[in-house]
Amino acid sequence: xxxxxxxxxxxxxxxxxxxxxxxxxxxxxxxxxxxxxxxxxxxxxxxxxxxxxxxxxxxxxxxxxxxxxxxxxxxxxxxxxxxxxxxxxxxxxxxxxxxxxxxxxxxxxxxxxxxxxxxxxxxxxxxxxxxxxxxxxxxxxxxxxxxxxxxxxxxxxxxxxxxxxxxxxxxxxxxxxxxxxxxxxxxxxxxxxxxxxxxxxxxxxxxxxxxxxxxxxxxxxxxxxxxxxxxxxxxxxxxxxxxxxxxxxxxxxxxxxxxxxxxxxxxxxxxxxxxxxxxxxxxxxxxxxxxxxxxxxxxxxxxxxxxxxxxxxxxxxxxxxxxxxxxxxxxxxxxxxxxxxxxxxxxxxxxxxxxxxxxxxxxxxxxxxxxxxxxxxxxxxx
Amino acid sequence: xxxxxxxxxxxxxxxxxxxxxxxxxxxxxxxxxxxxxxxxxxxxxxxxxxxxxxxxxxxxxxxxxxxxxxxxxxxxxxxxxxxxxxxxxxxxxxxxxxxxxxxxxxxxxxxxxxxxxxxxxxxxxxxxxxxxxxxxxxxxxxxxxxxxxxxxxxxxxxxxxxxxxxxxxxxxxxxxxxxxxxxxxxxxxxxxxxxxxxxxxxxxxxxxxxxxxxxxxxxxxxxxxxxxxxxxxxxxxxxxxxxxxxxxxxxxxxxxxxxxxxxxxxxxxxxxxxxxxxxxxxxxxxxxxxxxxxxxxxxxxxxxxxxxxxxxxxxxxxxxxxxxxxxxxxxxxxxxxxxxxxxxxxxxxxxxxxxxxxxxxxxxxxxxxxxxxxxxxxxxxx
Numbered sequence: 217x218x219x220x221x222x223x224x225x226x227x228x229x230x231x232x233x234x235x236x237x238x239x240x241x242x243x244x245x246x247x248x249x250x251x252x253x254x255x256x257x258x259x260x261x262x263x264x265x266x267x268x269x270x271x272x273x274x275x276x277x278x279x280x281x282x283x284x285x286x287x288x289x290x291x292x293x294x295x296x297x298x299x300x301x302x303x304x305x306x307x308x309x310x311x312x313x314x315x316x317x318x319x320x321x322x323x324x325x326x327x328x329x330x331x332x333x334x335x336x337x338x339x340x341x342x343x344x345x346x347x348x349x350x351x352x353x354x355x356x357x358x359x360x361x362x363x364x365x366x367x368x369x370x371x372x373x374x375x376x377x378x379x380x381x382x383x384x385x386x387x388x389x390x391x392x393x394x395x396x397x398x399x400x401x402x403x404x405x406x407x408x409x410x411x412x413x414x415x416x417x418x419x420x421x422x423x424x425x426x427x428x429x430x431x432x433x434x435x436x437x438x439x440x441x442x443x444x445x446x447x448x449x450x451x452x453x454x455x456x457x458x459x460x461x462x463x464x465x466x467x468x469x470x471x472x473x474x475x476x477x478x479x480x481x482x483x484x485x486x487x488x489x490x491x492x493x494x495x496x497x498x499x500x501x502x503x504x505x506x507x508x509x510x511x512x513x514x515x516x517x518x519x520x521x522x523x524x525x526x527x528x529x530x531x532x533x534x535x536x537x538x539x540x541x542x543x544x545x546x547x548x549x550x551x552x553x554x555x556x557x558x559x560x561x562x563x564x565x566x567x568x569x570x571x572x573x574x575x576x577x578x579x580x581x582x583x584x585x586x587x588x589x590x591x592x593x594x595x596x597x598x
Numbered sequence: 599x600x601x602x603x604x605x606x607x608x609x610x611x612x613x614x615x616x617x618x619x620x621x622x623x624x625x626x627x628x629x630x631x632x633x634x635x636x637x638x639x640x641x642x643x644x645x646x647x648x649x650x651x652x653x654x655x656x657x658x659x660x661x662x663x664x665x666x667x668x669x670x671x672x673x674x675x676x677x678x679x680x681x682x683x684x685x686x687x688x689x690x691x692x693x694x695x696x697x698x699x700x701x702x703x704x705x706x707x708x709x710x711x712x713x714x715x716x717x718x719x720x721x722x723x724x725x726x727x728x729x730x731x732x733x734x735x736x737x738x739x740x741x742x743x744x745x746x747x748x749x750x751x752x753x754x755x756x757x758x759x760x761x762x763x764x765x766x767x768x769x770x771x772x773x774x775x776x777x778x779x780x781x782x783x784x785x786x787x788x789x790x791x792x793x794x795x796x797x798x799x800x801x802x803x804x805x806x807x808x809x810x811x812x813x814x815x816x817x818x819x820x821x822x823x824x825x826x827x828x829x830x831x832x833x834x835x836x837x838x839x840x841x842x843x844x845x846x847x848x849x850x851x852x853x854x855x856x857x858x859x860x861x862x863x864x865x866x867x868x869x870x871x872x873x874x875x876x877x878x879x880x881x882x883x884x885x886x887x888x889x890x891x892x893x894x895x896x897x898x899x900x901x902x903x904x905x906x907x908x909x910x911x912x913x914x915x916x917x918x919x920x921x922x923x924x925x926x927x928x929x930x931x932x933x934x935x936x937x938x939x940x941x942x943x944x945x946x947x948x949x950x951x952x953x954x955x956x957x958x959x960x961x962x963x964x965x966x967x968x969x970x971x972x973x974x975x976x977x978x979x980x
Contacts, residue, residue: 221637227630235624242617248609252906253915255603285667285806288824288834318824325823417835424667424806424837441707442670442700451700452670453799455806524634533635
């Protein structure tokens, strides 16, 4: 049975062209980029070429791109790095209730270190209201961190407006763009973003590599100390093949462009409209301000995990929320934040599309889903 | 011209069998190991299989292996993780003057956080004297960190004796085994090691993956916060292909075994004896307690970097010290610690062999080296 993968927000397969770009850097051009000899220079050149390409893609300077081991490290580096470097300016950070655990858990840790964190609420659609950011800013505020789009419900935040407010108040602005990088237009200068996190494996690149954009005007402290790599902000032998793969993935996303986003958006809307025909179903998140590839729905009286496992048996891979916390028994903090009751939050399903998702895949899925929902409702104790 | 790579302490090419083991996990078995569906379980199984194999290799339990992004992260996690978790017990850490920058820079940072660090001196051969460790232990000592073998001069430390002393005084013992993991016998239980850092790319595995062995009795704080991966000690989507590659590299090292070490040791000794025939040359480090693949020599009146670049032109890739700091203009802290004057330390050359190094490679190298040394001495201002 051909499996249908509908969990692209969790991770994506490495694209053929990305693997091809990486291949020379495994066994042939394998040097340590810090080595002065030929093999080292070859690796260094490849990294700097990748850095240039990626920087250009978001209108940053190459020196503003710090390669990391992934989105989680980028988020940790952004928050702690700025917090430690700005201690003398203040100890207040503003974020939202629906951030990724890489932000929320980092904030919890910073609270233990004496920082004060404001967790902003969101609307029923999962939107952060720019006015709420402005109201929360105090003279001690050093940083605001609001994700570009939510990984569970796909809501796209008004980060340009929020960034403008931050600029006005001379507060740094960070965005976790792991779900949007390579998909939505990003121009860090135009958007007034000071720091931005991204990850390669969400856009058909390799796992184990990410980046943090750090505007040249931002003071940031290193978290990982050692040989002084990445301008002394992130020590550790560079993952050359991974970085080259990241750049190739960015190139692929540029090539796919708006056309692919439009294609996914149409499949998404087909999915949403058909799923909402199922009785007692609801769409979580915004209908308009939504990632082109994200569907998040709840079915009354149905347990999300049971639904996931039944769909899995039928060959469909979906998620109940964020893969990053899917092994937890807690209801999704995002769904709770948009007003769902715990029992409703447990009944949610996330379907995220990718470049290889076909209309037939969606049709097959829509053929199976209502039956499973009905069958689960029959045995439901609710 | 076929290039001869003699810098295996900096990094190694990915072995064919390692790449083959990784390949299925790029585009086919590409799941996020936290996902509950088939793709996720497949990734999870692969990671746990790798963890089991690697744990067995050093006589650890699988739950004692924490995968990281590399040796630098492992060193940071070991030192800061233990320091933060043991704050109530004491604030004193003992290490040596010849550790890798990933240890030394982390210690410098910990000093800024209020920890006291003792940097032990070493003998002229680069050996840490176990008695010096015992003498340095105070009632505030929480951790001793001594590398298994030095990355520049290859000196193998008496870590079993040091670990025994630590155990006696109920102080935790960490060793940076990045240069020995997979090469020298390691049995963490027999050796009384509490924490151990290792890296894949030094043993023909991929860059961007490492591990920290943490004995189940050790309390350690996470440095990277997020989704709670790796038993909540190291959050971040697991680099599945990288972890699988790490296990395959370990398997390869087991297969190569003592036979390959013996082969490299012979080539090393040939190199050393022939190089020492060059006038005013000296071997840095110990003759006996030395990594089988490491040669580190100095030539009076010769600048190491000039030598490296001339050798590079002739197709030989060597190093002046650690690749990790080779872009720095400071003389090697290791060579200074074993008593070389700064001008002598600048004249050193590190040659490190690997599984593909042949006797012909060494002969060709020995043909070229004396001529270059002589020619550089002619133009030397010293």
